[in-house]
Amino acid sequence: MTRRKGADVIAQSLIDERIPYVFGICGHGNVGMLDALYERGDEIKLISPRHEQIAGHMADAYFRVAHRPVATLTSCGPGSANLPMSLACAQADSSAFLAITANVPTSQWNRAPFQEAYQHYQADFPSVVRPFVKRSFQPSRVDMLPTALRQSMNLMTTGRPGPVNLDVPYNVFQEEDDVADTGPVPQRSVTRTGADAAVVEDITRLLLDAERPLLFIGHGVTLSEASTELTALVDRLEVPVVMSPNGMGTLDMTHELSLGFIGRNGTYAANQAGRRCDVLLTLGARFDDRSSSSWVPGYSWNMPPTKLVQVDIDPAELGRNYQPHIGVAADVRTVLRQLLGELERSEQVAVARARSGKWRQDIAGWRREWEEHIAPAFTDESxxxxxxxxxxxxxxxxxxxxxxxxxxxxxxxxxxxxxxxxxxxxxxxxxxxxxxxxxxxxxxxxxxxxxxxxxxxxxxxxxxxxxxxxxxxxxxxxxxxxxxxxxxxxxxxxxxxxxxxxxxxxxxxxxxxxxxxxxxxxxxxxxxxxxxxxxxxxxxxxxxxxxxxxxxxxxxxxxxxVDGHVPPTSVGTWELPPLPRPEPKFGAPWQP
The missing domain is CATH 3.40.50.970 (Thiamin diphosphate (ThDP)-binding fold, Pyr/PP domains)
Incomplete structure (x- = not known):
């Protein structure tokens, strides 16, 4: 046991977790934490932008590239009130960072001191960010910090990633207590859940029997780091792929079977494939309104009759907008590896590829139509x-x-x-x-x-x-x-x-x-x-x-x-009821 200030406990935990940066803005509420970071400046770097929203977006983007979280540091009151925009952005796109926010001293709770939110509950900043974080912890004593920090670090990156808030009263940064020396944190194990073997067999059979199979990939493929497995499945079955923006790049988009984005401002081939596929394997994608043409049948999707197989690490996303024929709450990379293993044992792959040959020819035709339509604009020198x-x-x-x-x-x-x-x-x-x-x-x-x-x-x-x-x-x-x-x-x-x-x-x-x-x-x-x-x-x-x-x-x-009077060529729709939905400017919706 070592007697340490709360701020030193937090700094040591960040260092032990190999967090390289704190993106932080100073304020009277977090000066104790700033002092601790000064002492450890050779082990963790403070970068101070000029606005708290900027700090949060920096942390969000850092995770999306590195798949390792960093932390933000903001003061009480307005300082932390500038952070919800970036927390909401990260939460919606399954990106993780630790948002350390300061609050008023515990001895002054519910007395309306400078910058306290107290209308419904004392020191109530956690209620401000509740919709936008996986969890908000508010340790009110130094000896509560190690548990809250450990739980925060685990929660951020397990399952569906997301931001976590650690709300720290002013005095907890400065007060001292006896805290156990835990030493460096061991490499955190990642549990990658898979699908039941019988379910993998069912999915494989659906894909092999399909005449018009299609993959829809989202951010879950990126987060699972499943690019290699995805590409192997595409090449093995010769199955075309449509994607949401946060899944882009997991399959090289110059690949002949990459059809691009699906939805209102997607590509014609992607929407045509979505409308007409008979089996759709969806990997880590949410079916939001923009990639689904606001769920209006015939514009981007037709489910049913399309049979949907939906794989997502978050069970809450299964069936949110379309009822899956098979729903799997599991890690995308694990399921892809299971499917590849099943296909290795199958003698029907060549037959399946031949069966879907006409489908690929149709897609190639739609791609040619689209490229002929858009080509002139790409040489315009105006x-x-x-x-x-x-x-x-x-x-x-x-x-x-x-x-x-x-x-x-x-x-x-x-x-x-x-x-x-x-x-x-x-x-x-x-x-x-x-x-x-x-x-x-x-x-x-x-x-x-x-x-x-x-x-x-x-x-x-x-x-x-x-x-x-x-x-x-x-x-x-x-x-x-x-x-x-x-x-x-x-x-x-x-x-x-x-x-x-x-x-x-x-x-x-x-x-x-x-x-x-x-x-x-x-x-x-x-x-x-x-x-x-x-x-x-x-x-x-x-x-x-x-x-x-x-x-x-x-x-x-x-x-x-840029010429601001050239609207994008819509190939789907985006409905904002009660306004009438716009029709595609290229192609037409298809009703089953």
Whole structure:
């Protein structure tokens, strides 16, 4: 037993858990924890951005790239109240970090001291974040910290990952108690649950007997690190694949059987395959409204008659939106290995591949139709740039190991539709909660997680102006991230919605001054921070600027003028009742 301050107990636990960073913002409530981090600065590094939301998005993106959590540190009251946006973003996309928040001293609970939330319960910040974390712990004594920390570390990364909150009263950072010396934490074992053998046989039989089999992959494949097994299954059965954005890259998207994203702004071949498949094996995907055309039959899916096999680590996702023919609560990689083992023993694989040959021919035809439709835009040299040309320029320049971090906005629709991720954990999206600021801020965490890889954020002009202080953090800590600002002078995605559903009327969505488009000069803004800055309006200029930015190996902003009046080509739908749902602009829904 050693007598230690609470803050020292927390710092030691973070170090023992091999957590390399704390992304933290100072405040009177957490000065005791800051002092402990000062003492251990050679073992764990504090990085202090200029806003708490930024800290949370950095931690979220770090986990998505490294699959190891880091911690955030915020003060009581407003400091921690800035964190729920990034906690919600991480929770919705199954990403983990430890959010250490400060609170008022226990001796002052329920007396309304400075920055206490006390309306319904004393020191009630945990209720603020309750919807967005797997668990909130509030140890009120130093001797409670070791248990809360151990449980927090275990909970974050087991099962479906997610953020955990450790809410620490001011005095607990500073007070001392006798705490056991546990030493370094052993490597945590990961339990990878599988499916019952009989169920694996049933799934295998369904796949082998299918005439039109299809795989739908989501973030669960990424988190399970099952890219190798997924690719082996695709090649073994020659089964096509559609995906949600957080699953992109787990199968190299240049693979001939990768059909891309499914949903309103997906590809034509992906939606055609979803509408017509007879057996669908879904791996770690949620069937959210955007990848399911709001669950309207005929647009992206038809279940039934399609037989759904759904595998997910979270039992709550099984049957949430479609009743599975077979539902399996298990680890995706384990189930894939089980299926591969079963297929190795089967003598029907060649027969099954022959049976689905016509299906692959149909898919190839749909792919050709789609590529012929979209091809002209990818050679358009107009200025401001067409959105397709921006995607192409980034795709052409980005090296294979580069990390793309997308923010929420109109630009994300285009990257979902056309981006081809080559590897897992290299296309990061704010998908479930769609938080503006994730891409702007998260690129810093992504670069810290994999310093050897270029990290490029594509962000909207609206989203970038929410958290531009990321540039100061990049300079202070020498983080050579690149931002491509999609400058279309609007909240473009919402302006498109207004135009489509309200007769062309718009209000509050275009950025105007005296009736003319207005934005700051983002390149000049970047230079004022000490960041490289270039403004471009032509496709060739963008390619050259991005090459320069990546080669510079310093923080860099590219202000890219994009035509904001070119809406994405929808191939599904997205329904917002009671507004009438829009019909696809290419292709047509199919009713069974």
């Amino acid at each position: 200025s401001p740039m067409r959105p397709e040309r921006v995607v192409k320029a980034v795709q052409d320049v980005m090296p294979e190991d580069g990390i793309l971090v997308c923010d929420s906005g109109q630009h994300h629709n285009w990257f979902m539709q056309f981006w081809k991720a080559r590897r897992p954990q290299q296309m990061l999206n704010t998908w479930g909660y769609s938080a503006m600021g994730f891409g702007v801020s998260g690129v810093l965490g992504a670069k810290l997680a994999r310093p050897e890889s270029p990290a490029v954020a594509v962000v909207g002009d609206g989203g970038f102006t929410m958290t531009p202080s990321v540039l100061a953090t990049a300079v202070e800590y020498d983080i050579p991230a690149v931002w491509v600002v999609w400058n279309n002078y609007a909240w473009g995605a919402i302006r498109d919605l207004q135009h489509g559903s309200f007769g062309g009327r718009e209000i509050g969505t275009s950025f105007l001054r005296g009736g003319e488009p207005y934005n700051p000069d983002f390149a000049a803004l970047a230079r004022s921070y000490g960041v490289g800055g270039i403004r471009v309006s032509k496709p060739g200029e963008l390619s050259a600027a991005l090459e320069e930015a990546i080669a510079a190996n310093r923080p860099f902003v590219i202000d890219a003028e």
